[in-house]
Amino acid sequence: MNDGRTIRVLLVDDETGFVDVLAKRMIKRGFSVIPALSGTEAIQILRRHDFDVAVLDLKMEDMDGIEVLKFFKKMVPEMPVIMLTGHGSEQAARDGVAFGAFDYLLKPCDLDTLVQKIREAVE
Numbered sequence: 001m002n003d004g005r006t007i008r009v010l011l012v013d014d015e016t017g018f019v020d021v022l023a024k025r026m027i028k029r030g031f032s033v034i035p036a037l038s039g040t041e042a043i044q045i046l047r048r049h050d051f052d053v054a055v056l057d058l059k060m061e062d063m064d065g066i067e068v069l070k071f072f073k074k075m076v077p078e079m080p081v082i083m084l085t086g087h088g089s090e091q092a093a094r095d096g097v098a099f100g101a102f103d104y105l106l107k108p109c110d111l112d113t114l115v116q117k118i119r120e121a122v123e
Contacts, residue, residue, distance in 0.1 A: 006030060006031065007030075007032065007052045007118060007122055008031075008032045008034075008049075008050065008051045008053075009031050009032065009052070009053055009054070009055060009118065010034055010042060010045060010053075010054040010055070010056075011023055011026070011033050011034070011035045011036065011054075012036045012041075012042040012065075013037070013055075013057035013060070014037055014038055014057065014060040014062075016037060019035045020035075022111075022114075025111055029111075029115055031115075031118070034051075038060060038063070039062050039063030039064075039065070039067065039068035040063060042056070042068060042072075043068065043071050046071075046075055047075070050076075051076075051079055052079070052121075052122045053079065053080045053081070053102075053118050053122050054079060054081045054082070055081075055082045055084060055114070056068055056081050056082070056083055056101075058083055058084065058086075058092055058093055059085070059089060065083060065096065066092065066096055066099060069081055069096055069099055069100065069101055073099070073100045077100075080101075080102035080121035081096075081100070081102055082101065082102055082105060082114075082117055082118065083101045083103070083105070084104070084105055084106075084109060085104060085105075086106070086107045090104075102117075103120075105117060
């Protein structure tokens with residue numbers, strides 16, 4: 001899917017501080033990152049932009065991550081989605097994989113692990 005160009009990431013999480021820090025760290029690693037602070041915002045952004053991968057929080061205020069995942073898979077079925085989840089919702093993250101997510105990671109997530117997972121997803 002990715003031909004050596006910059007990997008475009010849609011980063012979806014309603015924790016503003018987490019998104020700001022993670023987006024900056026990912027940009028320093030050479031990724032192109034557009035953050036979304038809600039499921040609704042992510043769907044709107046996905047309508048206007050192309051992405052190589054999405055990193056999607058499972059628990060958000062406006063929409064459940066599984067619900068957002070289902071929208072993503074209808075809109076861009078080939079886009080891999082990596083679910084991010086806190087402890088205690090690992091089963092829900094596994095359910096996300098059943099609905100088409102590429103994989104899931106537990107928060108707090110090591111940046112190197114996330115970067116590796118993103119690269120695996122776009123290969």
